[in-house]
Amino acid sequence: MNQSIERLLVLYTGGTIGMQQSAAGLMPASGFEARLRAQQALEAGPLPSWTFRELQPLLDSANMQPTHWLQMASAVRDAVAQDDCDAVLLLHGTDTLAYSAAALSFLLLDLEIPVLLTGAMLPAGSPGSDAWPNLFGAMRALQAGQVHGVQLFFNGVLLHGARVSKLRSDAFDAFAEAPRKRLAAAASERPPALLPQRPAQVVVLPLYPGVGAAQVRALVASGAQALLLECYGSGTGPADDVPFIEALRHAHRQGVVLAAISQCPGGHVDFDVYATGSGLRDAGLVSGGGMTREAALGKLFALLAAGLDHAEVEHWFCRDLCGEMAD
Numbered sequence: 001m002n003q004s005i006e007r008l009l010v011l012y013t014g015g016t017i018g019m020q021q022s023a024a025g026l027m028p029a030s031g032f033e034a035r036l037r038a039q040q041a042l043e044a045g046p047l048p049s050w051t052f053r054e055l056q057p058l059l060d061s062a063n064m065q066p067t068h069w070l071q072m073a074s075a076v077r078d079a080v081a082q083d084d085c086d087a088v089l090l091l092h093g094t095d096t097l098a099y100s101a102a103a104l105s106f107l108l109l110d111l112e113i114p115v116l117l118t119g120a121m122l123p124a125g126s127p128g129s130d131a132w133p134n135l136f137g138a139m140r141a142l143q144a145g146q147v148h149g150v151q152l153f154f155n156g157v158l159l160h161g162a163r164v165s166k167l168r169s170d171a172f173d174a175f176a177e178a179p180r181k182r183l184a185a186a187a188s189e190r191p192p193a194l195l196p197q198r199p200a201q202v203v204v205l206p207l208y209p210g211v212g213a214a215q216v217r218a219l220v221a222s223g224a225q226a227l228l229l230e231c232y233g234s235g236t237g238p239a240d241d242v243p244f245i246e247a248l249r250h251a252h253r254q255g256v257v258l259a260a261i262s263q264c265p266g267g268h269v270d271f272d273v274y275a276t277g278s279g280l281r282d283a284g285l286v287s288g289g290g291m292t293r294e295a296a297l298g299k300l301f302a303l304l305a306a307g308l309d310h311a312e313v314e315h316w317f318c319r320d321l322c323g324e325m326a327d
């Protein structure tokens with residue numbers, strides 16, 4: 001489908017792309033719209049016409065919280081409902097760009113317009129910066145009708161919003177889709193629109209030699225509604241540690257969603273391979289297949305924030321909603 005864009009919103013949230021130097025280091029700066037218009041006058045070829053909005057406060061994305069995902073999602077929905085926008089280009093810092101892209105993939109699951117995120121490793125205007133190539137490249141991809149759902153445009157490449165991770169902090173090709181096996185667990189039922197009703201607390205616990213019941217109990221006591229366990233290899237963990245397994249069982253009985261992904265960048269969960277995997281499943285863990293941490297975190301957040309109950313969250317977590325688990 002090649003549908004050209006008529007009303008693009010450029011939504012500026014901060015990030016290196018528009019930062020200026022301060023005594024403390026690079027900081028987000030206002031006034032990016034004028035710089036963008038001036039630069040556009042020098043660009044060749046047709047670009048979509050756009051309006052511009054700054055989300056306040058402008059942030060280094062290292063300061064982003066899940067509430068900012070909700071703020072971005074509602075700014076996108078407002079642009080569609082109130083201003084009839086047919087595409088959104090979101091400018092964002094790179095540090096947590098993959099988390100926001102994943103969360104928005106689920107929070108905007110029902111939205112039909114393309115939402116493209118980009119940012120830069122060097123500020124616009126600094127020598128050799130990737131800012132303008134990323135930004136105008138993103139506009140051109142939108143204009144060409146190449147963007148579907150939530151995606152990321154970076155260093156000349158379009159990437160899936162719920163499969164991408166930041167893998168480098170020192171190069172222009174900072175983002176890549178994880179080489180994880182995505183199990184074809186496509187949902188046969190239509191997934192629900194995940195309209196946020198309430199905040200949700202999801203906590204990530206990477207497994208490591210030495211982790212135990214105390215860590216699980218502390219996280220549950222902190223108010224976690226879901227515990228995302230980054231398991232070893234194919235979804236294994238210390239299943240012989242009776243207090244650890246009992247702490248997980250107890251959390252599950254209390255209504256905490258226990259979700260598993262693999263901490264191997266090229267891995268996926270298959271609880272059946274080892275007894276140390278099936279022991280985790282028996283304690284109540286559900287498999288996130290080959291989902292990235294960003295995708296699993298954003299998905300659990302969106303499912304819980306939408307007010308789904310424990311069983312519904314477990315049901316949808318294991319099913320592919322937007323290509324995060326299946327092609």
Ligand code: ASP
Pocket residue numbers: 014015016017059060061062092093094095096119120121122
């Ligand atoms: N710390 C910056 C941010 O995430 C890094 C960047 O934008 O590249 O906002």
